[in-house]
Amino acid sequence: xxxxxxxxxxxxxxxxxxxxxxxxxxxxxxxxxxxxxxxxxxxxxxxxxxxxxxxxxxxxxxxxxxxxxxxxxxxxxxxxxxxxxxxxxxxxxxxxxxxxxxxxxxxxxxxxxxxxxxxxxxxxxxxxxxxxxxxxxxxxxxxxxxxxxxxxxxxxxxxxxxxxxxxxxxxxxxxxxxxxxxxxxxxxxxxxxxxxxxxxxxxxxxxxxxxxxxxxx
Numbered sequence: 001x002x003x004x005x006x007x008x009x010x011x012x013x014x015x016x017x018x019x020x021x022x023x024x025x026x027x028x029x030x031x032x033x034x035x036x037x038x039x040x041x042x043x044x045x046x047x048x049x050x051x052x053x054x055x056x057x058x059x060x061x062x063x064x065x066x067x068x069x070x071x072x073x074x075x076x077x078x079x080x081x082x083x084x085x086x087x088x089x090x091x092x093x094x095x096x097x098x099x100x101x102x103x104x105x106x107x108x109x110x111x112x113x114x115x116x117x118x119x120x121x122x123x124x125x126x127x128x129x130x131x132x133x134x135x136x137x138x139x140x141x142x143x144x145x146x147x148x149x150x151x152x153x154x155x156x157x158x159x160x161x162x163x164x165x166x167x168x169x170x171x172x173x174x175x176x177x178x179x180x181x182x183x184x185x186x187x188x189x190x191x192x193x194x195x196x197x198x199x200x201x202x203x204x205x206x207x208x209x210x211x212x213x214x215x216x217x
Contacts, residue, residue: 001177006186009173013166014190016083020155020165023087025148028094035099040106050099057096063157065089070161086158090151097147105140106132138210145202149195156191166190 038050060068070085080088109132156167170187174180 001173001179003182003186006173006183007190010166010169010187010190013164013169016158016163017152017155017165020083020086020090020158020163021148021152024090024094024155025151027087027091028096028098028151029144031091031095032098032102035095036102036106039099039103054096054099057092062089062093062154063160065092066157066161082158082161082163085161086155086163090155093154094147094151098144101140101143101147102136104143105136105138108139109135134209138206141209142202142206145198145206148202149198152195152198153191 035050035053038046039054041047041050057065066085066089069080069089070082073080073085155165158165159168159171162168166187170183174183177183
């Protein structure tokens, strides 16, 4: 089997890898908003629940989350499709990490700026949207981009529950050809080729936002 043949086989798993990564990230990005809000809450019980969720979601290995969702829920009569279980598992993990990224981004903005904006008769929400959020995004974007790349690589664990993504294709090929070295080197290169442009784009966007905010100030 030639290198082009191997790459062609691996490419068949690319759409599923993209789906897992993007969908898992979106689920996490949306879910992270209430988690971050709860984490910053002044109500002890709410804050404690948020901290517990974050620690549990990050403390359990991704592969265990997938097993719990795909095999464990079956004990209660809930049978998720393998792709749905993978997306949900990645989403649960993403929400925990992204909520902390949001929190660190917001914490990077001096509290005095929000107070100064409110002193200018801006409502708290308006001041947050116009003053705090733009500055927080400058910090959030590079961190979220790095996490997205990590999630792309973590999506490979979906192969253990039968999701037909890039790594699953590589495993199947290696069993058929007994040329695991070549196949998995090429598999790694595929992930690298996908990751590098995303990393460059994230850095460019972060720098661009930082420059725009500096000019706006």
